[in-house]
Amino acid sequence: MTKNPLLFPLLLLAVVSAFFLDVAFGSVSLGAREVWQGLFGGGDPTALSNVILREFRLPRAVAALVAGAGLGVAGFLLQTQFRSPLAGPAELGVSSGAGLGVAALLLAEPLLPPALLDALGPWPLAAASALGAGAAMLLVLAIAARVWDSASLLLAGLMIASACGAAIGLMQYFTDAARLKVYSLWGFGGLGGVTWPQNAVMAACVGVGLVAALALSRPLYATLLGDSAAAALGVRVRAFRVTVLLIASLLAGAITAFCGPIAFVGLAVPHLARALVRRSDPRVLQPACMLVGAALLLLCDAISHAPGPGGEGGALPLNAITSLFGAPAVLYFLLRRSGRSS
Amino acid sequence: MLSVAILAQPVAAPLSNAGPRHARAVEWARSGDTVRLSVITPWKGARKPLEYVLLPGAPGAKRAEGEVRLPARRIVCLAAVHVGFLAALGEAGRVIAVDAGRHVYDAGVRARVADRSVMEVGSGTGLDIERLLVVKPDLVLANAVGASENASLDRLRRAGIPVLVTAEWMESDPLARAEWVRLIGMLVGKSARADSLFATVEASYRARAAEARGQKSRPTVLLGAPFRDQWFVAGGRSFMARLLRDAGAEYPWAADTTVGGVPLGFEAVLARARDADVWLHPSDWHALREGLKRDARFSSFTAFKRGDVYDHDARRRPDGADDYWESGAVRPDRVLADLVSILHGQGDSLFYYRRLPK
């Protein structure tokens, strides 16, 4: 067995360490003792450092944990289903659909009756984002029901992403500067705005998605052999494909709704996890993706809040950091792969 | 040093011959019938001023680039503040076109937009030149945020339409911004009225400021609202900071030297302004419970817990047109009066401001 028994404990340790790091950094510098006290009780609950830890740092770190795990598995599901190393939630069109929903809301807001806005619920931006992601997902599902092969489906997802991008560009052209700014801030991605109630909703959705993905480990494994071989092994390929897309969309849609589009995590984590675990069995690889994804996003979020360039000025945009890590990682794996099989 | 004397009477005409007293972004000098006008900082980072010459004569007369024939009778206002200036002088009837009806508060102009006697011509890249040509304006008043926006106005200039770029928004002193009404007065041939209006405003403003200075307490004020966890806070030398200082408030970022906004983390703002007495301009939400739904963490602010949150939406139309930006630009004394009432008084008889309901 090439499996290292220490691997999972080490990954867990990495997640815990990254969690502490993320909690420790922010635009107000807190001493180590204040962080410790804030986390493990002690001290006045109304003291500023405790308020900051409880209301700002902890929700952000929990969001990073949940979103990282969810995006890692979403990326894994899509890469397995499409048998492509370049598949990810963005390639499915989920991020673009969410962006379209947000752009539509921002553009149309002055024209909408208040009743309609109220109908979106307490978190209008999240609702608009989820609706957009859901619409993109439905479109991909409709195509998946008719198109048999994964390559065409991936192309369809890319075309949807392009179309959404074009529509968003059009909307941006007609919006005023203030709303443009809000849209572009949303587009940077960020975990700082996720409050505890939002965290609860996101964690519930991601939790359901992760459990479902784990339950489907067997058929996922068979999918690696191709649609025909998987069918010959007893997998109901069409139904399974729809289920996988639904789960991936639930994960990516819920996360994008509350955190904005987070780049590269869904794409890079499965490659990283596979390099560490050196096995392809989803029963091992999916938990690894959860841990690697959580650790990666926690680390990126910590870096974006690190003292230095941000300072009191708040965080660097999250997507800049994840891209900084993610893009070279993906490139590295692609090059290594092509070098090996030639 | 500001004079403390309270002037109860409007001041007489001789001031029309003088250039601006407060405004920094503009300079003018009168010699005979001609006024040489220089908009010194038409936008942030402008390299050179925009020069104009204001001459009497019929609008149709031959003119060179940069010349404006006065008085202008058919005026296009591409920004709502221009409507505010004209309306303050009673000359809103001269407005023949605006950028968009829904940006204007003034009831009269809105009604004329509705019956098509005032045209909507868009602005920026969406400026409809053909429509503008059809209404045959004597003068187009515009704001330019940068050199490229100014360049897009060149199309108008090439078509022979006089364009005057104003920069009242660049002023960080409320009186300086209001003083631009004197320039507008010159453009419509009502200098005397404009000067006397401004003198009244100036006196009233200074009176309020003195009143505020005499107060014992200096309440702290929190401004704005965050997007997610990023808070753009007004700089220490910004317009709002100046207004707050004149209102006798303590601004936590008064020591900051920027004129624009400072991006800060939500945490940092909480650390400094958690116990601020008053919260102004939360912008996105109009009732406390709406704010709570957006982000439950707002309740960590003392001002929020006590309900001392105010916004200038008492005179705001449902589609967003806010008189605060229109007549408020000409009457900073009224704005100051509101602020003084909020900070030092009962928060009653407010004109532009309104306390946010639960």
Added chain:
Amino acid sequence: MTGVPLFARGLSVGHGGASLFPSFDLAFHSGELVCLLGRNGAGKTTLLKTLAGLMPPLRGSVFFGENPISDLSGRERAQRAALSLADPGLPPYLLGRELVGLGRTPHAPWFASARETDDAVASRILKELECEHLADRPLGRMSDGERQRLGLARALAQDAPILLLDEPLSHLDPPAKAKMLGFLRDWARSVSGRVVVAAVHEVDLALCFADRCLLLSSGASPFFGTPEEAALGPLRTAFPGWPEYWDALGVRKGRIRVEGSGTVDAAGG
């Protein structure tokens, strides 16, 4: 028909309504190796897929023992028949033992299964096929022939009595081809109820090792009989335009038997 592990009645197969050959009855007997022969496009792969239940027949039905396969779920079908198709695009990072272990999929419940059983079966089969050295190697670092052998190993790991193979010999070198066919024949005979149907292009070897040959030619009725019977005429009909080839092969009655040690005895007859 009891006791027959695989048979079909009135079977007609094809794509999109177009039948590839007239409907016919098929019965495969327990313990036999059947070689499926025919030119490209004659319908070998389509027939195999239809027998496996991957495609519905245009007419007629297929039975595994007493059950029509349309009554069985995908998993039940996969437990009774293992299909191995030619050259699927496999992920290069998949390890040999993982590929073989995937054959256990129809037997395992959804999530956790005794991973030990999977591994034990995989190891056993790798040993039988002399591929143990490939267990921990990624597919991307194997030759085509090694991958092909592992493909067969995966099908064997399914533990299904019926083996349906599409071109299992294409990348093997000539002695290995013969060895593989001999292995398949012995496998079919070792336990009752087993059937192997292998579509191959190596007609000469097929005639040597197969118990029966199924010849497909487009448009004409399929021929299903012993290699001797096939050699007399049907082969020339199924592969027209090449009479010299059959003469050169020296096709006659009789068999060429290949022993495991590699010596070749030609038994005339």
